[in-house]
Amino acid sequence: MRRDAAAVLYTSCQRDGALAEIAFHWSQLTPRPTKPVVVHTLRVVIHRTLRLIRADLATLGVPESVYNSLNPPRTQEIGAAAAFLGCDGLITPSARWPCDNLVLLSEQMDASASVDLITSETVDWAAWATDNGMFAAE
Numbered sequence: 001m002r003r004d005a006a007a008v009l010y011t012s013c014q015r016d017g018a019l020a021e022i023a024f025h026w027s028q029l030t031p032r033p034t035k036p037v038v039v040h041t042l043r044v045v046i047h048r049t050l051r052l053i054r055a056d057l058a059t060l061g062v063p064e065s066v067y068n069s070l071n072p073p074r075t076q077e078i079g080a081a082a083a084f085l086g087c088d089g090l091i092t093p094s095a096r097w098p099c100d101n102l103v104l105l106s107e108q109m110d111a112s113a114s115v116d117l118i119t120s121e122t123v124d125w126a127a128w129a130t131d132n133g134m135f136a137a138e
Contacts, residue, residue, distance in 0.1 A: 007106045007107055008079065008103050008104060008105055008106060009103070009104040009106055009115070010101065010103055010104075011042065011044070011101065011102045011103070011104065012094060012097070012099060012100075012101050012102070013091075013099050013100045013101065013102055014097065014099040014100075015039055015041070015121075016097055016099070016128075016132070017094045017096070017097040017099040017100075017101060018039055019037075019039065019123060019125055019128050019129070019132075020094065020096035020097035020129075020132070020134065021094070021096055021097075021101075022037055022125050023096075023125055023126075023128065023129035023132075023134045023135070024096050024134070025070075026125065027129065027134065027135055028070075032126070034126065036122045036123055036124045036125065037122070037123055037125045038120050038121065038122050038123075039120070039121050039122075039123050040117055040118075040119070040120050040121075041117075041118040041119040041120075041121075042115055042116065042117060042118060043114070043115075043116040043118050044089075044102065044104065044114070044115050044116075045112070045113055045114045045115075046088040046089040046104065046109060046113045047088060047110070047112065047113065048086055048087050048088050048089070048108070049087060049088065049089035049090065049091060049102075050082050050085070050087045050089070050090050050091070051090075051091040051092075051100075052078070052090065052091065052092045052093070053093060054067075054093050057075075057078075057092070057093070060074070060078055061074050062074045062075055062078070067095050068095045068096075075092075078090075079103060079105070082105065083105045083107065083108055086108060087105060087108060088104070088105050088108040088109045088110070088113055089102055089103065089104050089105060090102070090103040090105065091103075
C-alpha cells in the first residue's frame, strides 16, 4: 500500500465473491497456499456509500479488460476520490464473481458506523476454486 493511501477493508456482498477473490489472489502465489481460510459474515452499518456499476467504471477510465487485472491504479484513484467526497463506503461490481463488493473507507467512518462479526466459517478455498472452475484440479 502507498504511504498516502487510505486505510480500507475490502469485503464482498456474497460468500462466493469473497472466496473468488481469495482464489484469484492466492492462486497466483508460488507455492500456492494450501491451508483453509476463514470466511466471516459481517453486519455493516455505514451512511454515505457510493455505488458504481460496470458502465460507471468504464466512464471513469477503467475498461473491463483492465478491471479484471490485479490492482488497477485507476480504481485506487476512484476510491481516493470517494473518500475525498466523504463517502464511508464504495459498492463496486466484483471483478471475479457476479456480485458486488463493498470497500469500507475506514478513515471516513464516523461513530455511528459499525462492523460486527456475525459468523465465521472455515473453507477449503482450493477445493471451492476447483469446484467453481477457477482453476483445474491437480
